[in-house]
Amino acid sequence: MLNDxxxxxxxxxxxxxxxxxxxxxxxxxxxxxxNIRDRIGTRCSTVLSAVNSGKLQPSDEYFTKRVYxxxxxxxxxxxxxxxxYNPARINIGSxxxxxxxxxxxxxxxxxxxxxxxDYQSFFEFYFKSAIxxxxxxxxxxxxxxxxxxxxxxxxxxxxYPDRKTAQKFNxxxxxxxxxxxxxxxxxxxxxxxxxxxLPKLMSGEIDVSDVEI
Numbered sequence: 001m002l003n004d005x006x007x008x009x010x011x012x013x014x015x016x017x018x019x020x021x022x023x024x025x026x027x028x029x030x031x032x033x034x035n036i037r038d039r040i041g042t043r044c045s046t047v048l049s050a051v052n053s054g055k056l057q058p059s060d061e062y063f064t065k066r067v068y069x070x071x072x073x074x075x076x077x078x079x080x081x082x083x084x085y086n087p088a089r090i091n092i093g094s095x096x097x098x099x100x101x102x103x104x105x106x107x108x109x110x111x112x113x114x115x116x117x118d119y120q121s122f123f124e125f126y127f128k129s130a131i132x133x134x135x136x137x138x139x140x141x142x143x144x145x146x147x148x149x150x151x152x153x154x155x156x157x158x159x160y161p162d163r164k165t166a167q168k169f170n171x172x173x174x175x176x177x178x179x180x181x182x183x184x185x186x187x188x189x190x191x192x193x194x195x196x197x198l199p200k201l202m203s204g205e206i207d208v209s210d211v212e213i
Contacts (some may be wrong), residue, residue, distance in 0.1 A: 003183055006176045014125040017169050023162040030154025032119070033083075034062045036112040040077045044105035048078055050085050050094035054128050056104065057096075068107060075105035076112045081120055083127070085111045090136050090148040095127045099177065111150045121173035126158065 020025075047068045048056045048113050056078070059067055080083050084106050085095035097120065106112060115123050126132055135156045140146035143172075150158045 001183045002182045006180055010173050011125065014122075014169065014174060017165055018122070018159075018161055020133070024159040028154060028156055029156045029158065031158060033113040033115055033148050033154070034074065036078075036082060036111055036114060038077045039073065040075045040103075040105040041073050043103060044072050044075060045079070045099070046102045047075065047097065047103045048084065048100075048104040048106050049104075050089065050096050050110070052089075054095075055096040055105075056084060056098050056100070057101070058104075069132070071095050071106055074108055076108060076110055078104040078106055078112055079200075081117060082112055082114045083123065084110050086110055086138055087147045087149050088139060088167070090146065101141060109211055110155065111148075113150070116166075118163055119161075121170040122161060122166050124173070131158075132156070 021124060047059045047069065049059045049061060049062055051057050076084075080098055080103070082097060084095050086107075086109065089111070135158075136148055136153075137146070139152045139155065140148045141152070
């Protein structure tokens with residue numbers, strides 16, 4: 001619940017700070033992103049997948065079975081702070097940032113790109129906005145399964161905020177994310193403790209008869 005509140009607060013701040021067009025300039029995504037095609041070779045320890053929550057997740061943690069090749073040397077490198085998406089799944093919003101503190105990699109079919117570090121938080125929210133989704137639907141090709149390659153992605157126009165505003169939002173959102181991650185870790189630890197203790201309580205291995213309520 002608290003994490004949801006933090007997300008909602010951050011969304012409200014994004015809407016407030018970037019609703020005004022003062023000091024914004026019109027540009028294209030191709031002008032403010034850098035397409036990355038570097039192969040990971042033997043350096044990848046975490047294969048990532050873009051999921052419909054708008055995040056990049058370790059594939060082994062998200063899927064119940066292996067969904068990637070045994071040989072990942074041809075996969076594309078995704079550094080911390082880089083974004084990636086599957087061109088064939090752009091219609092469901094599967095675009096996210098690597099904020100997992102790992103050097104990751106994704107399938108060669110993916111599009112990977114970097115942005116100015118001061119604007120990473122701005123883009124995290126921009127890529128989830130209705131304006132961006134409308135642009136992707138306009139430019140995506142294919143009658144059955146829409147796809148958006150980097151060349152078409154790069155043509156999308158947007159209002160690019162001034163650096164001072166972007167830096168301010170960046171600092172705010174990174175603070176929120178640190179709190180969210182800490183709470184998620186605490187919840188995970190509590191769930192693991194519950195799963196360990198509950199069977200012992202049910203079997204009588206742990207005696208709580210003397211515990212006063």
